Amino acid sequence: MKKMRFDMENFGPWEIDVAPTVYPPREDTELLCRAISRLTGKASKAVEIGCGSGVVSMALSTLGWNVNSYDVNPYAVACSRANVERYGFEHKITVREGGVGEEGWEVPEGTKLIVWNLPYLEPPEEGAPSLEPIEEASMSDLGNGGWSKELLDSLEDSDNEGLTVVVLFRTDPISPSNPDDWLSSGWSSRTLEMERIGDEKLEVLALWKTGSGVIEDREELCESAMDSARGMPNTGWQRIVVENQISGRGRRGTAWESRPGDLLASWKINREPSEISTPGMLQIGIGGAISESLNCDLKWPNDLISARGEKIGGIMIEANSSDPGFRIGIGINSSPREVGGVSCQGWSGTMGMISLETVFRIVDGRVSGILENLEMVPDIDQEILEMISWKALSRSLSRGVQAEFGNEKIRIVGIDVNGFLLVEADGYEIVVSDSHSVTWRY
Template sequence: MVEARFRIEGVGEWGVSTTNSVYPPKEDTKMLCRVVSKLAKGTSANAVEIGCGSGLVSMVLKTLGWEVTAYDVNPYAVACTRGNMDANGISGKDSIYEAEFGQDFPIPEEADLIVWNLPYLEEDVNNPGILEKIEDVALTDLPQGGWSRILLDNLEGTSIKLAENVIVILVMRTEPEGSSKVLDWAERGWSWRSLGMERYGSEKVETIGFWRTGSGAKVTILDSCKSTMDEAKSLPSNGWQRVLARSQTNGRGRRKSDWISKDDGLFATWSLDAELLENISPGLIQTCAGAVVSEVLGANMKWPNDIVNRDGVKMGGVLVESANDGTIRVGIGLNKTSFEEKGIIGAGWDETIGDIDSSKVFQRIDGGLSAFFENKEMMAMPDVDSYSRISWKELSRFLSRGVLVSRGNEIFRPTGLNAGGELEVVGIENAVNLRDLEGVRWFVSKS
């Protein structure tokens, strides 16, 4: 029997006893406990823990006022969790069950939160039988999608209401990536946000929060319109709202310039809550949105709002406008294929990610934007540094090729991005922040 005590400042302290056949609380368990301690409860607070092990996570949730149902395939873990709850004076041990997920495991439809410290060890095919069966299930992930995909299949096959309203928090190994993958969720219309991270040698383990993008709010889809930016003015003011047009006849870019809209491209606008501006500048919203698009397309981003191919040829752009109705509109226009028209040359995403339909590209961008801008009351929004990091990461791919800018008679080298979304540049005589493209020229290497 191993005994230890764990404490979270401002939440509580718990004694935990485990036997040799039960996974003891380790750094990944503590990380998950810290994450759940920061979640905000709503009027309904029903949590499910899969693989409760020692019971520490369930006890933290119970201490915070959640109603908890917990499961484990290991009967010793079930007994351990119940015993630890008794020892800490925590009620609810009758809601701890022995069950194998995917077989006799029921997820209540009223669940608001699911937590699981996923097994992330790879199966050792060269040394089978080292672990007992119950230890193998607790510690080893499954091949071809892992336990994560089993959970995803279960959620989407059980109840639409559950899938659209639940928050799922998983501990996953992301470097090197294991069988359970974040991408599986993203490809099926779920948004995600990293809530915690630990490194153990060469391994990176993260606590990831997942939710159905928009929580079931449908996309407004139009066959044709003049401009999705204008159409977005009539979207409802609550929830994750966006409009997608199959064709656009009068799109616009920066400073109300015309945007040539090819019929096989993507034309969409998202309506965001203006409360974002209390913490994030419009410039940083624009660069972050551009970074999401650039990452999805495997393209480059040219400050402040252009999406370009490797040679700097434009394939799309991002436009941000604030309105008096308490919303911010983020418009995105992208070409699927390259073209030359009226002396204008455009690139397309078929150069970078291939012949992918615009609806699939939209889904990926929708999830990426949701990760940064959709307000989920249970989880905190990303901090300002998160918006800056992804913006600079995507800008750097373009700038790393020795890109220079000029303004007036002076040549500058880009060196950073500030919290206002302004480009920091350094010249021979001084350093300045560029607020817009007035008088700015780019010099892009063709190598």
């Protein structure tokens, strides 16, 4: 048995007992504690999976949560109980042996928060050296979707309304546990904290059922999905998916042509853009998030494109003074085609043959991750929104795509808070706000 000191802002100092095979408090533990301290809702009933030494459960209890704390390692259970009792948390923390994947284990009724520092070491290959079984369960991920997928599957038949799941993922290099599995299953995510530790990027994500599980509206035919969204309720997460529209429109009033099987959807966002960012930055951020999930590129400011510059879809934000909030329209081709003699691509060319329903769940989750107003989860950080946007724009630039302003080649150096391009030409940095003034060469 060894002792470790845990002391960070809001939590500790605590002298922690850590037995052999028990995961000790490390940088990722502090990262997770910083993330849970950012939660904004009323503390009630929480679960920690893989409690290890008990530090995260003690942090949750400090924030007012009553915690059911679990670990499959009996030594971790003993350590957690000792540490919990030493600092007087035993009336708010119950420590038990068990966890995801264990027979008979389930999330206790009434739980509003689940927290898990996911094991993210690569699972050992067959015949390769491995940890002891108890250590393996607490430190190594599984194959085929990882422990994250195990948790997701365990929640499939539960009532997840009002439930927030806070999970620490390794996102670079990507682990078998992948946040995208949650998106395609109807969940949304928002980054609470991130940090690069050595060669690994760790992210703490808050996950919730998109729209609190409220089902989207559906129409076979309408004049315009954007116009239909205007008449939706002024509260909650409102969106509509249409099979066909008579007068669909893109930027500057251009017609949007679609085929059966394409995604045509609009969202009525019942809050002002200024609560989160600027309309221009929101448009690029949403496009950037969707392009990452659909494995395509983003052309500034709002086009989803293939690596060869073929248009796949577009994002449009619309608002007027007579209606509160704003609306988002998203159209995405399902398959390649020619439109007006111009070659276009579809998601089948970047992701393969996946269903319209899956694409909608992914897109809905991405829009929600940036815009949905939640009691428990704070709004997205402006810095993270800018990072999503610039990362998406940089993908094509890194492959040698060139931009021209007028007849002059320019170098894209960034985007400003309004979503305008920052470019360098003849040694000067200028701001470009009009997308039609820039020509892209693929």
